[in-house]
Amino acid sequence: DAKTTQPNSMESNEEEPVHLPCNHSTISGTDYIHWYRQLPSQGPEYVIHGLTSNVNNRMASLAIAEDRKSSTLILHRATLRDAAVYYCILRDLIQGAQKLVFGQGTRLTINP
Amino acid sequence: DTAVSQTPKYLVTQMGNDKSIKCEQNLGHDTMYWYKQDSKKFLKIMFSYNNKELIINETVPNRFSPKSPDKAHLNLHINSLELGDSAVYFCASRPGWGSQETQYFGPGTRLLVL
Numbered sequence: 298d299a300k301t302t303q304p305n306s307m308e309s310n311e312e313e314p315v316h317l318p319c320n321h322s323t324i325s326g327t328d329y330i331h332w333y334r335q336l337p338s339q340g341p342e343y344v345i346h347g348l349t350s351n352v353n354n355r356m357a358s359l360a361i362a363e364d365r366k367s368s369t370l371i372l373h374r375a376t377l378r379d380a381a382v383y384y385c386i387l388r389d390l391i392q393g394a395q396k397l398v399f400g401q402g403t404r405l406t407i408n409p
Numbered sequence: 410d411t412a413v414s415q416t417p418k419y420l421v422t423q424m425g426n427d428k429s430i431k432c433e434q435n436l437g438h439d440t441m442y443w444y445k446q447d448s449k450k451f452l453k454i455m456f457s458y459n460n461k462e463l464i465i466n467e468t469v470p471n472r473f474s475p476k477s478p479d480k481a482h483l484n485l486h487i488n489s490l491e492l493g494d495s496a497v498y499f500c501a502s503r504p505g506w507g508s509q510e511t512q513y514f515g516p517g518t519r520l521l522v523l
Contacts, residue, residue, distance in 0.1 A: 331511075340413075340499045340514030341452065382450070391457075394440060394464040395503060397512060399452040 301385045306404040317370040319385030329388040332370050334381040380407045412436050413515035421521045430485045430518045432500030441483035442501040495522045
């Protein structure tokens with residue numbers, strides 16, 4: 298299973314941008330980078346994914362390094378509802394079935 | 410409208426009992442999963458089914474037996490429950506086979522074995 302490395306925790310202030318880093322030095326050419334988040338007492342929730350190019354959606358942006366060995370999830374204006382554990386995942390395929398291997402994630406705290 | 414639902418939400422039982430957790434998705438997805446999140450909050454995949462066929466089995470003890478009566482349902486039966494089975498179990502689903510679509514998770518079933 299491919300591995301990712303994230304800081305255990307980060308803290309930011311409300312309405313400020315947040316940059317959540319992830320290292321994935323063992324990434325292979327076909328691995329997609331997925332980000333999920335888990336709010337307290339809820340199931341994980343998809344945030345964004347990408348392969349090589351930077352990606353934007355309504356929730357966040359994903360900046361992928363040119364060598365693809367690291368990526369950064371960007372929350373442009375954090376709110377209190379963004380407080381969650383954020384997981385950076387390298388999507389694996391088993392006989393065509395998608396397999397997500399979750400790491401420890403980054404616990405994001407948002408200060409009012 | 411709940412996309413992925415699980416029942417029960419909470420389950421407290423004695424060691425040695427047999428219990429089942431049910432999962433249903435109304436999204437028309439072909440692939441469903443079971444994950445286990447232990448007390449240290451690590452989330453690990455257990456099983457994956459695609460169109461009622463078992464695709465992924467992550468060295469889970471034989472006491473755990475998933476059953477998919479149709480592609481909208483993936484139930485998890487656990488025999489002879491042990492203390493270490495206490496965890497939160499999440500069901501998830503995904504649209505396609507071999508594609509990049511996201512997984513949609515249920516709210517979780519919190520199992521406590523006494």
